[in-house]
Amino acid sequence: MNDMITTILNHRSIRQFEDTPLTEEQIKTIVLSAQAASTSSYIQAYSIIGVKDREKKKRLAELAGNQEYVEKNGHFFVFCADLYRHTIIGKEEQKDVIPSIEGTEKFMVGLIDASLAAQNAAIAAESLGLGICYIGGIRNNLEEVKRLLKTPERVIPLFGLAVGYPAKMNDQKPRLPLEHVYHEDEYEQDMGVYLEQLQEYDQIISTYYEQRTGGKRRDRWTEQMALMLEKQNRMYMKEFIQQNKLDLR
Known part of the structure; x- marks a missing residue:
């Protein structure tokens, strides 16, 4: 077993970080690693927003359900599905790309591309001795997140990635067989x-x-899942996606 596989298998979510910011070199390495991920048809339908501003991080923490580690970490990345640049490409190249961009397939490509990039980023960070925690809570209020991050039409913030030096190592949760x-x-x-x-x-x-x-x-896992899925959560999502012109068909 090589060092990379050991790093992957040793993953656990970190929710307490030291008050030490990542260096510019570390941030660059993590983003370049994200960009090295596979991308469907070379479309690269994602963007990454690094959040350093303390007030913005504090607000994102509140929006994510008052998760302190969204505010207190070494660096906070927000991964977005992004087809905005492709609308610009269409205009510049004088091609009608809108029907394709507004189809479900390209919406899925944006989700998949962003997720592949994020996982590369996570593994890169952990290989550098850092800890990470994915933050889906930013989808609690995407209108406010988009306003805060000033994202244009056809850009959807999907999840955050808190990265930093672990102040406390959590136990590793067993996965399904x-x-x-x-x-x-x-x-x-x-x-x-x-x-x-x-x-x-x-x-x-x-x-x-x-x-x-x-x-x-x-707790039993099936008990947890049933209770969680019984609650209707973020049910505004379909309407929000359609309003942002990423999936109309």
Whole structure:
């Protein structure tokens, strides 16, 4: 096993960072690593906004549900799906690109490109001895986030990435069993096997929480997921996407 795989397998989310800003060289390295990710048809349908301004970080922390580590970290990156530049390209090249840009396929390309870039950035940061935490909470109020970051039409902030020197290392949460995630040749639909795998994972997670909290929690993963999905969250998203002209068909 090489050092890179060890770094990947050692991942855990960090929620307490030292008060040490990243250097310009570290930021550049992380962004260049993000840009090295694969991109569909070379379209590069994403942008990254680095947030240094303390007041903006504080406001983003509030919008994300008062998550302190959005404000207090070494650097905060916001990954955006971005088809704005492609509308400019269309105008400059005198081509009608709008029907394509407003289709669901290109919207998906923006999401996928941004996610691939972000994961490269995360691995690069962790390989430098830094910690990271993805922040989906910025989608709680995207209108305010867009106003704060001054993003133009056809640019959607998707998630943040808090990066910095870990002040505290959290436990690594066990993932689903490999056999439940990895299917060969066809999707496993034997319900007996499927439920057995979930039940085994529930036991692992329940034990994890029990040990971590000294017996105060014994949550099952399926219990967590059902309770979370029962609550309708960020249901404004489809309308917001359509208003920003990224997915009209």
